[in-house]
Amino acid sequence: MPSDLPALLGDLITVNHRLARVAAHAADGRESPAVWRTLSVLRQLGPIRLGEVAARSRISQPTATKLVTHLVERGWAARLADPLDARVTSTVITPTGDAALSAWRSELAEALLPMFDGLADAELTTIRNAVDILRDRLDGSEVPAERVPVAASAASAASAASAASPAAGTPAGARA
Amino acid sequence: MPSDLPALLGDLITVNHRLARVAAHAADGRESPAVWRTLSVLRQLGPIRLGEVAARSRISQPTATKLVTHLVERGWAARLADPLDARVTSTVITPTGDAALSAWRSELAEALLPMFDGLADAELTTIRNAVDILRDRLDGSEVPAERVPVAASAASAASAASAASPAAGTPAGARA
DNA sequence: CACTGTACATAGCTAGGCTATCTATGTCCA
DNA sequence: TGGACATAGATAGCCTAGCTATGTACAGTG
Numbered sequence: 001m002p003s004d005l006p007a008l009l010g011d012l013i014t015v016n017h018r019l020a021r022v023a024a025h026a027a028d029g030r031e032s033p034a035v036w037r038t039l040s041v042l043r044q045l046g047p048i049r050l051g052e053v054a055a056r057s058r059i060s061q062p063t064a065t066k067l068v069t070h071l072v073e074r075g076w077a078a079r080l081a082d083p084l085d086a087r088v089t090s091t092v093i094t095p096t097g098d099a100a101l102s103a104w105r106s107e108l109a110e111a112l113l114p115m116f117d118g119l120a121d122a123e124l125t126t127i128r129n130a131v132d133i134l135r136d137r138l139d140g141s142e143v144p145a146e147r148v149p150v151a152a153s154a155a156s157a158a159s160a161a162s163a164a165s166p167a168a169g170t171p172a173g174a175r176a
Numbered sequence: 177m178p179s180d181l182p183a184l185l186g187d188l189i190t191v192n193h194r195l196a197r198v199a200a201h202a203a204d205g206r207e208s209p210a211v212w213r214t215l216s217v218l219r220q221l222g223p224i225r226l227g228e229v230a231a232r233s234r235i236s237q238p239t240a241t242k243l244v245t246h247l248v249e250r251g252w253a254a255r256l257a258d259p260l261d262a263r264v265t266s267t268v269i270t271p272t273g274d275a276a277l278s279a280w281r282s283e284l285a286e287a288l289l290p291m292f293d294g295l296a297d298a299e300l301t302t303i304r305n306a307v308d309i310l311r312d313r314l315d316g317s318e319v320p321a322e323r324v325p326v327a328a329s330a331a332s333a334a335s336a337a338s339a340a341s342p343a344a345g346t347p348a349g350a351r352a
Numbered sequence: 353c354a355c356t357g358t359a360c361a362t363a364g365c366t367a368g369g370c371t372a373t374c375t376a377t378g379t380c381c382a
Numbered sequence: 383t384g385g386a387c388a389t390a391g392a393t394a395g396c397c398t399a400g401c402t403a404t405g406t407a408c409a410g411t412g
Binding site: 032033034059060062063066067070085086087088 | 367368369370371372376377378
């Protein structure tokens, strides 16, 4: 009864899009959101294969190839051959990339500060909690992908996601 | 102490980007987020000049021209000449466009439901409140531009948000 | 009536995203 | 062992949202 879910989701996505536009203007026009998003994935998940990058980022594999290639050229990521499977190349974030990502986050935060300045602690907490909840759902509903018995994946993913719901205070390490 | 603001903003934007990707897959690949975002602006603000569309959507004027042109071709918006200023064309959403937007919201909600299913009421309320807070900041920090008694808008919007926080059932007119 | 400013349109570019397809490698089974 | 199928990633080619720079028409003002 807190509200009808469909309307909430519609509003959520709409606000999300608007916020994305603001963020686009906020920091460092030299690099794009996709770059930072990809770097975040790399930082968060360590050496990771291309397909996983794509799945996590919710982009297609060719797009992931492009982005990772760009990151490597930029010196922000490096590729590692897999000793067990010659088809695979894993990607890691480099120290430079890590620093760049941090710098971007700072710059972004500074740029957005005026917009969020003066929020009450309670409001900040609300946003913090909402972010954590959403992140959990995003992670939870992730295609578990890896060698999961095909048919089961959709259903089990959904129920697994439901089970994970009450956690609000994420363990702080989860950021990226 | 609820958290350091910079980190919160970084997380917020990161989650925002991830959610945007999910939404991109969720509904109606035939039309793009930009189209729905623009339609939302039109629905929300009625007949509105092109420059205002651009400012509200945080896009450049040429991009707004493109999007509106597309909407008009699609039959989802119509242009109105301004009797007082021949340079100006205002744009309105058509009934068809309104219906299309509603349909999209429904479709989107249905597609996202599995991901948000099983959330506790408290969690839904948290998200609802966060959405409201963010929308207020987005509106408030908007270039007030149009003959608005400049100073008042930001402050009043902010306090309204704080006051509204425990309330779950938004006034229903606010959506777009 | 010329001059500056404003509202929108046009041109041309970049980059993220996609599908379709190819190559190379792995795996499995007769 | 060798061939058939599966999987990881790369390549090609396209579309579209976004941008800047610039053009055009009208408004307003000395």
